[in-house]
Amino acid sequence: MFAQTFVNGLLLGGVYGVATIGFSMVWGVMGIINLAHGAYIMMGAYFSYMLASRLGIDPFVSMPLVMAALFCVGFTVQHLLLNPVMRTSVLLTLAMTFGLELFLVDLFVALFTSDIRSVNTSYSSQALAVGPVLISYVRLAAALLSLTLAAFLYLVLTRTRLGQAILATALDREAARLMGIFPERIYNYTAGIGAALAGAAGSLASTLFPISPGLGNSFIGAVFVITVLGGIGSVTGAVAAGFVYALIQSFAASYLGVNYQEIVAFGLFLAILIVRPQGLFGKRFFGEV
Amino acid sequence: MSGKRQLILATVLLIAALAAPAFVGNYWLRVLTTVFMFGVVAQGLNVIVGFAGYHAFGNSVFFGIGAYATGIGMTLGLPVWVAIPVAVAAAALIAAVLGWPFLRLRGHYFAIATVALNAAATEVIINIGGVTGGAQGLPLPFSSLPPTLLYRIIYFAMLATLVLATAIVFWLSRSRLGYALRALRDSESGAEVMGVDTVKAKILAWTISAAMTGSAGGLWAYWLTFIEVGTAFDISISVRGYIMMLLGGMGTVIGPVIGAALFQLVGDAIWSHFSGIHNLLLGALVMAVVLLVPQGVLDSLSRLRPPARRPRRAAEA
Numbered sequence: 169m170f171a172q173t174f175v176n177g178l179l180l181g182g183v184y185g186v187a188t189i190g191f192s193m194v195w196g197v198m199g200i201i202n203l204a205h206g207a208y209i210m211m212g213a214y215f216s217y218m219l220a221s222r223l224g225i226d227p228f229v230s231m232p233l234v235m236a237a238l239f240c241v242g243f244t245v246q247h248l249l250l251n252p253v254m255r256t257s258v259l260l261t262l263a264m265t266f267g268l269e270l271f272l273v274d275l276f277v278a279l280f281t282s283d284i285r286s287v288n289t290s291y292s293s294q295a296l297a298v299g300p301v302l303i304s305y306v307r308l309a310a311a312l313l314s315l316t317l318a319a320f321l322y323l324v325l326t327r328t329r330l331g332q333a334i335l336a337t338a339l340d341r342e343a344a345r346l347m348g349i350f351p352e353r354i355y356n357y358t359a360g361i362g363a364a365l366a367g368a369a370g371s372l373a374s375t376l377f378p379i380s381p382g383l384g385n386s387f388i389g390a391v392f393v394i395t396v397l398g399g400i401g402s403v404t405g406a407v408a409a410g411f412v413y414a415l416i417q418s419f420a421a422s423y424l425g426v427n428y429q430e431i432v433a434f435g436l437f438l439a440i441l442i443v444r445p446q447g448l449f450g451k452r453f454f455g456e457v
Numbered sequence: 458m459s460g461k462r463q464l465i466l467a468t469v470l471l472i473a474a475l476a477a478p479a480f481v482g483n484y485w486l487r488v489l490t491t492v493f494m495f496g497v498v499a500q501g502l503n504v505i506v507g508f509a510g511y512h513a514f515g516n517s518v519f520f521g522i523g524a525y526a527t528g529i530g531m532t533l534g535l536p537v538w539v540a541i542p543v544a545v546a547a548a549a550l551i552a553a554v555l556g557w558p559f560l561r562l563r564g565h566y567f568a569i570a571t572v573a574l575n576a577a578a579t580e581v582i583i584n585i586g587g588v589t590g591g592a593q594g595l596p597l598p599f600s601s602l603p604p605t606l607l608y609r610i611i612y613f614a615m616l617a618t619l620v621l622a623t624a625i626v627f628w629l630s631r632s633r634l635g636y637a638l639r640a641l642r643d644s645e646s647g648a649e650v651m652g653v654d655t656v657k658a659k660i661l662a663w664t665i666s667a668a669m670t671g672s673a674g675g676l677w678a679y680w681l682t683f684i685e686v687g688t689a690f691d692i693s694i695s696v697r698g699y700i701m702m703l704l705g706g707m708g709t710v711i712g713p714v715i716g717a718a719l720f721q722l723v724g725d726a727i728w729s730h731f732s733g734i735h736n737l738l739l740g741a742l743v744m745a746v747v748l749l750v751p752q753g754v755l756d757s758l759s760r761l762r763p764p765a766r767r768p769r770r771a772a773e774a
Binding site: 195199201249252253256257259260262263264266267268269270271272273274275277278389392396430431434435437438441442 | 512514558559561562564565566568569570573574576577580584696699700703733734735736737739740741742743744746747748751
């Protein structure tokens with residue numbers, strides 16, 4: 169029981185990590201809390217579902233396509249809707265992304281109805297038995313892929329010119345401008361990458377959970393908590409906090425009951441916000457928000 | 458929009474609101490009562506967001522507390538005119554106590570902490586059970602008054618609450634506290650240096666805000682006669698109030714009222730004609746407001762006329 173709970177939490181943690189990185193990065197770099205992040209995850213899940221049900225492409229294979237599509241969505245939304253608003257007040261972006269979330273979720277209800285759908289692969293129900301513990305192949309693959317994506321993003325941020333420009337803009341927007349970086353353009357790319365990661369999380373989620381237009385809502389609360397837990401803007405923090413959160417949730421659900429899993433999560437969240445707003449792992453990766 | 462014109466507009470609206478029940482049917486009476494209710498919520502947000510600059514997205518927690526305290530009070534046998542003031546006091550007290558840790562958080566952190574507070578309150582009500590009715594909801598004692606009279610009384614009570622809330626905001630706009638809040642909104646350390654007790658001012662602002670929101674919630678509970686956590690602590694109550702405040706113009710005196718009326722009436726037109734995709738249109742409306750009239754419609758309207766003299770606006774910008 170203990171080992172199984174531990175493994176379940178660990179496997180889910182990776183997906184939570186990927187779902188959070190994009191959100192955390194957008195918040196850290198631009199100061200935008202993207203309430204539509206959950207809707208992006210939901211869109212990613214639906215794209216995967218479409219590709220799987222119409223063209224028969226496995227969600228793990230179609231993931232790059234989904235990420236590319238979501239990149240375009242995030243980029244365009246930032247360019248057309250968010251950059252103009254950021255010039256007046258960053259806090260107004262909260263209202264903007266709230267509106268976007270309402271819009272997107274209802275759009276998908278109109279397009280796909282609220283029926284619950286799922287992606288079934290030939291290996292969906294198979295599991296690896298290690299002693300008394302069962303490890304589902306899908307969950308294992310999702311967790312490993314999550315870690316790979318996180319590592320890839322970390323390398324992009326630290327090793328490429330674009331990554332350096334994103335970090336520079338996050339640290340000091342005006343100084344970055346003096347170095348020949350256009351902050352607006354960097355914001356577009358950052359939002360695109362954030363959305364692409366949400367798409368990846370959606371892709372992974374489509375193999376694990378039933379899909380409905382409300383899928384994002386079940387993620388956004390966890391994403392918030394993990395972001396704050398890991399330190400806003402931190403990639404490694406988001407991944408580590410994703411595991412911590414998933415383990416806490418998994419243990420709370422099996423030892424206290426499912427009703428308590430949200431109370432524990434929110435209690436943790438409030439405690440962290442008040443006692444340690446810089447996150448569990450301290451160091452602020454990006455600029456002050 | 459100048460203070461004088463705002464005053465004229467407010468007077469005209471008030472006369473229209475007082476006369477309306479004589480001319481309209483039950484449907485419009487209900488729509489207008491809802492407009493007033495959201496007007497109060499929007500004014501509550503105006504105090505904490507528009508004046509103090511603390512974006513309390515989860516202010517709906519005080520709506521829920523007002524509703525539940527009223528419901529519990531009436532279940533325990535208090536008459537409604539005692540239960541609602543007690544509920545308002547409860548909401549204000551909770552805001553004053555929670556204000557100390559919460560208002561130390563800035564910007565986004567505060568906004569999210571209030572959202573989490575709202576979610577936590579929901580869970581607490583469900584898990585306490587007992588007198589709150591838990592997940593089953595809480596039915597309030599029925600009134601012996603005939604429904605038509607009762608709905609008229611609630612209409613005027615909601616209107617009176619809105620007038621009172623607007624009067625408080627008007628007082629705030631020219632009081633010492635109001636200046637202190639606007640100073641700390643623009644620069645907290647700057648206000649501190651100028652001798653403003655920022656902690657006290659912020660907590661006072663949130664307490665006033667909570668009292669307003671709580672009174673709307675209390676009246677709403679009495680109006681509905683049945684409340685449950687999902688609807689009483691619905692985050693969309695404060696988000697709508699936020700949008701209304703934004704639409705009318707935050708930090709103005711009657712802006713939030715205008716915003717509430719515009720949003721609710723337009724929303725109602727959308728609701729009745731496009732059932733099924735109303736969130737889609739609502740979301741599009743929110744995005745359009747933020748993109749096109751971020752300073753509020755009052756401001757946009759006054760820009761249509763040649764500006765006479767606007768030294769105040771220049772100082773604010």
